[in-house]
Amino acid sequence: MPPPPLLLGDGPRLALLYAAVFAGIGVAMPFMPLWLAGLGLGPELIGALVALPILVRIAVTAPLLGLIDCGVPARRLMVAGSLCLAATYALMPASASLGWPVLAVVIALNAVGGAPLVPSLDYQSLAAVRRDPRLDYARIRLGGSLGFLAASLLGGWLLGIMGTGSIPGFLAGLELASACGAAFLLRRVPGGPPRPRTAGRVRLPVALWLAIAAGAAIQASHAAVYAFGSIHWVGLGLAPATTGLAWGVGVVAEIAFFAVIGRVPAFRDAPFRLLGLGAAAALLRWAGLLAVSGLPALVVPLQALHGLTFGATQLGAMAALSRLAPEGGRGAAQGVYAACAALASASATLASGAAYRAGGGALAFGLMLPVAGIGLALTLAASRAARR
Incomplete structure (x- = not known):
C-alpha cells in the first residue's frame, strides 16, 4: 500500500x-x-x-x-x-x-x-x-x-x-x-494502520543493495577533504580567507546543481547516470586536489565539483531508493542507506587520518581515489543488475 x-x-x-x-x-x-x-x-x-x-x-x-x-x-x-x-x-x-x-x-x-x-x-x-x-x-x-x-x-x-x-x-x-x-x-499526513507483519523481512533487490553501496562509497570519498582539506590547503600557502572561499564555492555549486538538474531530462529519474556522474566527478576532484601541491590556486575551482560529487550522488541514491525499494520496505531501505553511508564515511575518515599522519594531504587525497573508483564500479554493477 x-x-x-x-x-x-x-x-x-x-x-x-x-x-x-x-x-x-x-x-x-x-x-x-x-x-x-x-x-x-x-x-x-x-x-x-x-x-x-x-x-x-x-x-x-x-x-x-x-x-x-x-x-x-x-x-x-x-x-x-x-x-x-x-x-x-x-x-x-x-x-x-x-x-x-x-x-x-x-x-x-x-x-x-x-x-x-x-x-x-x-x-x-x-x-x-x-x-x-x-x-x-x-x-x-x-x-x-x-x-x-x-x-x-x-x-x-x-x-x-x-x-x-x-x-x-x-x-x-x-x-x-x-x-x-x-x-x-506535515500536519495533514494521516498515519495509516500498522502493517501486518509478514513471516520474514521484505527483501531489497540486489540492484538496490549495489546502488546503496555505490552511493555510500562515493560519499565516503569526501572524508579526506572534510577532515583535512582546510589544514592541507593552509599548509600549501592558501590564506584562511581563500580557504573559506573554497568551501563557499562548494556550497554554492551544490545549490546551483540542485536548482538546475531537474530541468535536464537525461538525468531526471536516472539513478545510475547520476551516481556515475558523481563518481566520475569524485575521481577528477580527488586527482586534482592530489596534484595541486604546486598550484594551490586550483583548489578553489576544483571545489566547484562538490556540486557533482555530493549533489549528483545524493540525487542518484534517492532516485535508486524511489525506483527500486519495494512497498513495505521503503522505510527500512532509507534507513539502510543512511546507516551504510555513515559506516562508510566513518571508516574512510579513520583511514584518511592514518594516511594524513603517514604521508600528509597527498596520501590522504590519493586514498580517496580508489574509494571513488569502487563507487563507480558498484554503480555499473547496479545498472546491470537493474536491467536484468
Missing part, C-alpha cells in the same frame, strides 16, 4: 522543512567541536565525542526507519527526534559540569534523536515525488542546502558576539523550531 497522500500543496513546504532540519546541522557540524574545546577537553576526547554520534547512527538509523514500514508515520519520527535533539542540547551544559562520561551519554541520546530526521524527510519527499511527477526532489532538497548555509553564517555571527557557550542553547532553539515545522508542515 503506498504512503498516504501529502496534502501539503507542493514542494515548497517540504523545502522549508529541509531548511529547518539542516539549519541545526549547519550549526552543529562546524561549531560543536569548538564548544567541546571550550570545556577544556583534550583533542583525543573531543575526537571520541565527535565520532560517537556516527557510531550511534550506524546502529539505530535502520531500525528506527523500519518503524515506518510498521505504520509509524514519518512525521511522528521527525517531531519526536527534533524534540529529543532540543532536550539533549539544552542538557549538555549541565551534563558537562558532571563530567565527560555523563556528557557522552547525552551526546549518544542526541544522536538517537537526530538519526531519523533526514531519512524520514527524504522518505516523505520521495513519496510526494512518486505521486506527483511535477515535483522535483532536487528543488525540494535545495532547501536543505540553503538552510545549512544560512545557519552556518548565522552561527558564526552569534559565536563572535556571545562566545562558544551559546552554541547548545542556540541549537536547542533551532531544534524546537524544526519540531514545530514537522508538526505544522
Whole structure:
C-alpha cells in the first residue's frame, strides 16, 4: 500500500522543512567541536565525542526507519527526534559540569534523536515525488542546502558576539523550531494502520543493495577533504580567507546543481547516470586536489565539483531508493542507506587520518581515489543488475 497522500500543496513546504532540519546541522557540524574545546577537553576526547554520534547512527538509523514500514508515520519520527535533539542540547551544559562520561551519554541520546530526521524527510519527499511527477526532489532538497548555509553564517555571527557557550542553547532553539515545522508542515499526513507483519523481512533487490553501496562509497570519498582539506590547503600557502572561499564555492555549486538538474531530462529519474556522474566527478576532484601541491590556486575551482560529487550522488541514491525499494520496505531501505553511508564515511575518515599522519594531504587525497573508483564500479554493477 503506498504512503498516504501529502496534502501539503507542493514542494515548497517540504523545502522549508529541509531548511529547518539542516539549519541545526549547519550549526552543529562546524561549531560543536569548538564548544567541546571550550570545556577544556583534550583533542583525543573531543575526537571520541565527535565520532560517537556516527557510531550511534550506524546502529539505530535502520531500525528506527523500519518503524515506518510498521505504520509509524514519518512525521511522528521527525517531531519526536527534533524534540529529543532540543532536550539533549539544552542538557549538555549541565551534563558537562558532571563530567565527560555523563556528557557522552547525552551526546549518544542526541544522536538517537537526530538519526531519523533526514531519512524520514527524504522518505516523505520521495513519496510526494512518486505521486506527483511535477515535483522535483532536487528543488525540494535545495532547501536543505540553503538552510545549512544560512545557519552556518548565522552561527558564526552569534559565536563572535556571545562566545562558544551559546552554541547548545542556540541549537536547542533551532531544534524546537524544526519540531514545530514537522508538526505544522506535515500536519495533514494521516498515519495509516500498522502493517501486518509478514513471516520474514521484505527483501531489497540486489540492484538496490549495489546502488546503496555505490552511493555510500562515493560519499565516503569526501572524508579526506572534510577532515583535512582546510589544514592541507593552509599548509600549501592558501590564506584562511581563500580557504573559506573554497568551501563557499562548494556550497554554492551544490545549490546551483540542485536548482538546475531537474530541468535536464537525461538525468531526471536516472539513478545510475547520476551516481556515475558523481563518481566520475569524485575521481577528477580527488586527482586534482592530489596534484595541486604546486598550484594551490586550483583548489578553489576544483571545489566547484562538490556540486557533482555530493549533489549528483545524493540525487542518484534517492532516485535508486524511489525506483527500486519495494512497498513495505521503503522505510527500512532509507534507513539502510543512511546507516551504510555513515559506516562508510566513518571508516574512510579513520583511514584518511592514518594516511594524513603517514604521508600528509597527498596520501590522504590519493586514498580517496580508489574509494571513488569502487563507487563507480558498484554503480555499473547496479545498472546491470537493474536491467536484468
